[in-house]
Amino acid sequence: xxxxxxxxxxxxxxxxxxxxxxxxxxxDAVSLELAAxxxxxxxxxxxxxxxxxxxxLIRLIEPTSxxxxxxxxxxxxxxxxxxxxxxxxxQMVFQNPFGSLLPHLSVxxxxxxxxxxxxxxxxxxxxxxxxxxxxxxxxxxxHADLYPHAMSGGQQQRVAIARxxxxxxxxxxxxxxxxxxxxxxxAQILSLLMGLQEELGFAMLFITHNLAVVERLAARVMVMExxxxxxxxxxxxxxxxxxxxxxxxxxxxxxPLRPVGTRGTETTNAPSERTPLVD
Amino acid sequence: xxxxxQPLLDVRGLSVAFRTxxxxxxxxxxxxxxxxxxxxxxxxxxxxxxxxxxxxxxLxxxxxxxxxxxxxxxxxxxxxxxxxxxxIGLAPRAFRAxxxxxxxxxxQNAMQALNPTIPLKRQLTEHLRWHGSxxxxxxxxxxxxxxxxxxxxxxxxxxxxxxxxxxGGMRQRAMIAMAMVADPRLLIAxxxxxxxxxxxxxxxxxxxxxxxxxGTAIIMVTHDLGVARYLCEDVAVLYSGQVMESARLVDAxxxxxxPYTRGLIGSALELGDDSPLRPIGGNPPDLADRPAGCAFQPxxxxxxxxxxxxxxxxxxxxxxxxxxxxxxxHE
Numbered sequence: 001x002x003x004x005x006x007x008x009x010x011x012x013x014x015x016x017x018x019x020x021x022x023x024x025x026x027x028d029a030v031s032l033e034l035a036a037x038x039x040x041x042x043x044x045x046x047x048x049x050x051x052x053x054x055x056x057l058i059r060l061i062e063p064t065s066x067x068x069x070x071x072x073x074x075x076x077x078x079x080x081x082x083x084x085x086x087x088x089x090x091q092m093v094f095q096n097p098f099g100s101l102l103p104h105l106s107v108x109x110x111x112x113x114x115x116x117x118x119x120x121x122x123x124x125x126x127x128x129x130x131x132x133x134x135x136x137x138x139x140x141x142x143h144a145d146l147y148p149h150a151m152s153g154g155q156q157q158r159v160a161i162a163r164x165x166x167x168x169x170x171x172x173x174x175x176x177x178x179x180x181x182x183x184x185x186x187a188q189i190l191s192l193l194m195g196l197q198e199e200l201g202f203a204m205l206f207i208t209h210n211l212a213v214v215e216r217l218a219a220r221v222m223v224m225e226x227x228x229x230x231x232x233x234x235x236x237x238x239x240x241x242x243x244x245x246x247x248x249x250x251x252x253x254x255x256p257l258r259p260v261g262t263r264g265t266e267t268t269n270a271p272s273e274r275t276p277l278v279d
Numbered sequence: 280x281x282x283x284x285q286p287l288l289d290v291r292g293l294s295v296a297f298r299t300x301x302x303x304x305x306x307x308x309x310x311x312x313x314x315x316x317x318x319x320x321x322x323x324x325x326x327x328x329x330x331x332x333x334x335x336x337x338l339x340x341x342x343x344x345x346x347x348x349x350x351x352x353x354x355x356x357x358x359x360x361x362x363x364x365x366x367i368g369l370a371p372r373a374f375r376a377x378x379x380x381x382x383x384x385x386x387q388n389a390m391q392a393l394n395p396t397i398p399l400k401r402q403l404t405e406h407l408r409w410h411g412s413x414x415x416x417x418x419x420x421x422x423x424x425x426x427x428x429x430x431x432x433x434x435x436x437x438x439x440x441x442x443x444x445x446x447g448g449m450r451q452r453a454m455i456a457m458a459m460v461a462d463p464r465l466l467i468a469x470x471x472x473x474x475x476x477x478x479x480x481x482x483x484x485x486x487x488x489x490x491x492x493x494g495t496a497i498i499m500v501t502h503d504l505g506v507a508r509y510l511c512e513d514v515a516v517l518y519s520g521q522v523m524e525s526a527r528l529v530d531a532x533x534x535x536x537x538p539y540t541r542g543l544i545g546s547a548l549e550l551g552d553d554s555p556l557r558p559i560g561g562n563p564p565d566l567a568d569r570p571a572g573c574a575f576q577p578x579x580x581x582x583x584x585x586x587x588x589x590x591x592x593x594x595x596x597x598x599x600x601x602x603x604x605x606x607x608x609h610e
Contacts, residue, residue, distance in 0.1 A: 045476035045477065045478060046447075046476055152562045152563075153327075154562060155562065182326035182327055182502065182563070183326060183502055183503070183504070183543060183546050183547065184326060184542060184543060184546045184558065184559040184563075185326075185558075185562070186546065186548075186558075187545075187546035187547075187548070187556050187557070187558035187559070188558040188559075188560070190548070190556060190558075191556045191558055209476065209477055210548065211550055212548035212549050212550045212552075213548055215550055215551075216548055216553075216556070239550065249478055250477065250478065251550070252481070253477040253478045253480065253481040254477070254505075254550050255480075255481070255484075255503075255505035255506055255508065255509045256505065256508075256549060256550070257504050257505045257508050257532055257544065257547050257549055258532060258533070258544075258549065258552075
């Protein structure tokens with residue numbers, strides 16, 4: 001591809017973890033590109049290296065070898081101070097929302113923690129920003145003073161997303177953000193993320209084991225197995241005509257609720273554009 | 280299948296409440312009625328807190344001491360007991376003859392359910408020996424065969440291993456083998472595939488289908504309608520401790536009658552389906568703070584203030600369905 005410089009480009013990323021009896025190559029020569037505002041899906045099972053890859057890309061951990069370029073700049077050459085300053089435009093949403101929030105901070109303080117760390121605004125301004133962000137993710141002002149434990153899993157994930165948005169990121173890395181949530185809440189969070197991306201224009205790296213989620217969210221997909229990318233390309237092509245046996249195995253493991261051809265008949269419930277958040 | 284006049288397990292009006300420190304009782308399951316025939320397959324579908332696991336544990340007498348269990352569960356798997364055995368309130372000693380022997384159980388997290396300090400062999404044979412009628416050598420032969428049956432390669436060697444030496448999928452198979460070794464009439468599987476990868480999930484479900492086809496009745500507790508659809512004929516959809524809809528699974532999926540069932544199906548993402556996502560708004564209610572009347576009403580797009588504020592009975596419809604929504608009998 002000879003397109004303009006992508007937002008994020010990784011070349012031959014390798015990550016070895018040491019251990020007794022030899023190490024493990026968790027990520028093995030992975031290369032990828034992500035354009036601004038684009039969503040790339042990464043699918044694979046446990047041990048495929050997809051979460052390690054995500055952590056490498058935003059330099060939460062250091063690669064064994066390989067290159068990472070952000071807007072054409074060599075991320076791995078940044079000093080710790082530089083990294084801290086510039087990393088604010090990459091944010092992450094994790095699988096377990098409760099584990100990723102600070103339990104001793106109120107929701108408002110959790111959401112604006114990134115602002116505090118980067119020394120932006122005073123308390124009053126941060127409070128106003130917190131309320132604004134909570135509204136963006138479909139929560140109410142009254143949630144601001146609650147503590148995370150008093151909220152449901154879906155609400156906690158909304159708080160985690162609000163926090164990720166606090167610094168107006170250009171890249172949002174989502175690592176199984178809906179896997180720990182109830183079915184009815186998963187769809188809420190996915191449509192929230194899709195709506196926010198449309199509104200705010202951030203790029204997403206979306207990690208999941210759920211192929212239907214990737215199909216819905218990502219125009220391009222990478223399939224990982226044991227640290228390697230076994231297949232990558234436009235999602236409709238990869239899923240429509242998988243060339244690697246592992247991709248076919250994954251697709252064959254999907255359990256359809258409604259076999260193709262019987263869908264779209266239930267129209268009794270009028271779809272609502274914006275889901276009201278009642279609780 | 281020869282239709283017995285009596286279901287294998289018939290649960291009527293099961294209720295479970297938990298005594299809390301503040302004297303107030305938290306009601307987790309209300310008026311749950313489900314039944315399963317010999318060789319049948321029933322999915323209990325619901326989100327966390329819907330009471331699906333609690334109700335199954337109540338049947339098996341596995342709830343903590345602060346649980347108050349009411350209602351009836353007749354077990355007819357013993358054959359020679361006319362009218363069946365009442366499981367609710369059954370003495371612990373009598374329960375031991377049924378639990379593990381006539382009714383097998385598989386839980387979600389095999390690592391937690393298996394004892395990490397004991398090799399598989401003892402865990403697989405212990406209950407056989409306990410249930411009597413089996414020498415040590417016979418028990419081992421049966422255990423090895425059970426491991427082989429669930430697709431564990433090299434069972435003679437693996438039976439000497441500890442749970443941590445097996446992969447997640449293997450452990451889950453070992454759990455199923457443990458449940459199956461006593462040849463139960465009914466297997467209760469509580470989210471048996473939630474903690475495993477999708478490719479392993481398919482293998483485990485295929486294994487359960489094998490068991491079902493050989494005549495073991497299965498109650499599958501799951502939050503995943505796709506999993507339920509793959510394995511089960513019948514479904515009961517639970518919400519906030521109540522059955523909202525019970526039906527043949529195919530009917531419930533293709534023509535859901537309760538707004539909650541419709542919402543669940545609208546929320547399910549499917550490959551090759553590009554219809555707009557229709558999430559259910561809001562959150563399930565807190566058990567201590569259930570809305571009056573229909574528990575689903577605050578999240579229901581079809582709610583009608585007055586009618587829905589009344590307590591909704593489970594109404595039996597013409598096609599042997601039951602739905603807890605006044606609209607269903609008016610449509």
